[in-house]
Amino acid sequence: MSMHKDPGTVAVSPRTLAERLDDVPASTWTSCPQCQLPLYGPKLERMLRVCPGCGHHLRLSAVQRLDAITDVGTFAELDGGLRSSDPLAFHDSTPYPARLERMRERTGRPDAALYGTAAIGGRRVALCLLDFAFMGGSMGSVVGEKVARAAELAAEEGMPLVTCSSSGGARMQEGILSLLQMAKTTAALRRLSTAGQPHISVLTDPVYGGVSASFASYADVILAEPGVRAGFAGPRVIEQTIRQKLPDGFQTAGFLLRNGHIDAIVPRAELHGVLARIVDFHAAPRVRNPAPATAEDDAGRRDGGEPPKGPEGPVDAWQAVQLARHPDRPRADEYIEAVFDDFVELRGDRMTEDDPAILGGLARLDGIATVVIAHRKGRGTAEAVACNFGMPHPSGYRKARRLMEYAERTGVPLVTLVDTPGAYPGIRAEEGNQSAAIADNLAVLSQLRVPVVSAITGEGGSGGALALCVSDHLMMLQHATLSVISPEGCASILFNDAGQAPRAANALRLTARDLMRLGVADEVVPEPAGGAHTDPEGASRRLRRALRHQLGRLADASMDECLQQRYLRLRAVGSMVER
Structure with missing residues (x-):
């Protein structure tokens, strides 16, 4: 074997990663x-x-953001030539016009915002995005004008508005004119809301000051990317003002979600899909004729009189209480998954927290766009504790009211699923004004200008249940209950013996059969033999059919007539004689 080197080969010494990277373009x-x-x-x-x-x-540029959230090639920019002037002749280290020109050269954009139309999931939307690379995404006259024009376009052409914010706040170089963009943009969004079109706000890191305190927070749905930092005042300003060290995680996406300020944290890769579902919800039909009645529908539907008897015949009131509370009975999230075609959960009361005892969001039933609100008890000990056993705080009822008003603004019917021992009777609930929260819901539901269908699926405890019950049609599952107080509470107060709960249950007339006779319930939905817990799938099918029929029946009704009938229904409640 020859030992000489091949003249065509060259010995190469090993190179470190750093040395190899030196040959790669820095970008x-x-x-x-x-x-x-x-x-x-x-x-x-x-x-x-x-x-x-x-x-x-x-961080993404505005153009990169477009590619991430819109259907490829669908964005059409509008008014791209708008440029800020220099109303204050502002001069810090650099004259304002020179600073603007430098930003234009660096970003290739005339200002920090671009707007236009695009498609998301095949549905047309108005869109406005901020680019942090242009003066920190600060809001001056051009940014405010583009947000306002995007909102006006969405209102005029009947489509959702999507905004994506990344901003340090107001643009100081434009002084008070920048500050007033906050009022200008929210005024335009208010007109959009009045027109019945939704605003979906996406928070991307960071969002502070005038943008946070205006259009970024004034929205029907607020989504945030993981790691977002957002708030009114920046952390440095807060620490200097209050002379305190801020806790870990302050003003982060998790902080915003826990405190009820946003609806969801959505990873960037999932954002297009989530936006598409929300936009598609708003494009779903609002009017649908009732589905043809089936023999099973007729068996389960009553306009009055004796409700249907299950295969095991009627149960007494205490048995009904036990069945309504059965630990294996289907829970709200299980009914929602089985009954509705799609569901996007929305969270938070926009003030203090997200109460997990109230579950709500956007759904579709047989293609009909619907807002759903439900009491959530949780399955198993850990989840039940996390959901406070289905007993809402005031924040839960405020979240419910927010969703009720969302349904009204966008013209979609409301479905409520009731299953709660009652509103939470604790110190924090009283500090949060539980009474006012429930009263507000009752008032809002009484005049909500969309069809409302309520279903009591388990136990309906006192005012905490009633806060979701005022409706055009109240149905009850066969073994559900609705009462002014729990049987145990009634027995303790009136019979001085909690052990007399079975007697109290019968005296309270709290079963579906009793409530039909009293004219409180409109319909009893039969349960599978032995109760809903024996066949959750079958119970869900029956509930779905009943809800579908009632939504269809109400869809073509005059809203003025619905409101009048809803009010007369409430006025007629009671039993009295006049002498």
Whole structure:
């Protein structure tokens, strides 16, 4: 064997990674600002600039954001030539016009916002996005004008508005004119709301000041990317003002969700799909004729008189209470999954917290767009404790009211599913004004200008249940109950013996059969033999048929007549004689 070297080969000494990277264009590689992982540029772009190591969401330009949330090639920009002037002749370290020109050269954009129309999931929307790279996404005259024009366009052409915010707040170089953009944009959004079109706000890191306190927060649905920082005042300002160190996680996406300020945290890769579902909900039909009645429908539907008797015949009141409380009875989230075609949960009361005892969001039933609100008890001990056993705080009822008003603004019917021992009777609930929260719901439901159908699926405890019960049609599952107080509470107060609960249950006339006779319930939905817990799928099918029929029946009714009938129904409640 020859031992001489092949003259065509060249010995290459080993090179370190750093040495090899020196030969790669600088723009090809970057590092994650959170975990410092080296990131290959083209791969990072394919991953929508989300770090594969720690999940950190790196910042996107407005154009990159368009690619991430809209259908490819559908965006059409409007009024792209709008440019800020220099109303104050402002000069700090650089004259304002020179600063603007430098930003235009750096970003290729005339200002920090672009707006126009696009498709998301095949549905047309108005769209306005901020680019943090242009003066920190600050809101001056051009940004405010584009947001307002986008809202007006959505109202005029009857389509949703989607905004994506990334901003440090107002643009100081435009002074009071910048501040007033807050009022201008929210006024335009109020007109959009009055026109019945939704505003979906997407928060991307960061969102502060005038943008946070105006159009970014004034929305029907607010979504945030993971890791977003958002609030009115920045953390440095807060610490300097109150002289306190802020807690970990302050003003982050998790903080916003826990405190009821946003509806959901959505990873960037999922954002297009979630937006498409929400936009599609608003394009769903609002009017549908009643589905043809079937023999099973007729067997389950009554306009009065004796309700249907199940295969085991009627049960007494205490048996009904036990069945209504059965631990295996279907819960709200299980009914929603089985009854509705799609469901997007919305969270938070926009003030203090998200109460898990109230579950609500956007759904479709047989294609009909519907807002659903339900009491949520939870399944199993840990979940039941987390949901406070289905006993809402005031924040839960405020969340419910927010969703009721959402249904009214967008003209979709409301369905409520009731299953609660009652409103939570605790110190924090009283501090939060539980009474006013329930009273507000009763008042809103009495005049809500959309069809309302309520279904009591388990136990209906006192005012906490009634806060979701005022409706055009009240149905009860066969073994559900509705009462002014629990049988145990009644027995303790009136019979001085909680052990007399079975006697109290019968005296209270709280069964579906009793409520039909009293004219309170309109319909009893039969349950499978032995109760809904023996066949949850069968119980869900029957509930679905009943809800579908009633929504169809109410869809073509005059809303003025519905409201009049709803009021007369409430006025007729009671039993008295006059002498």
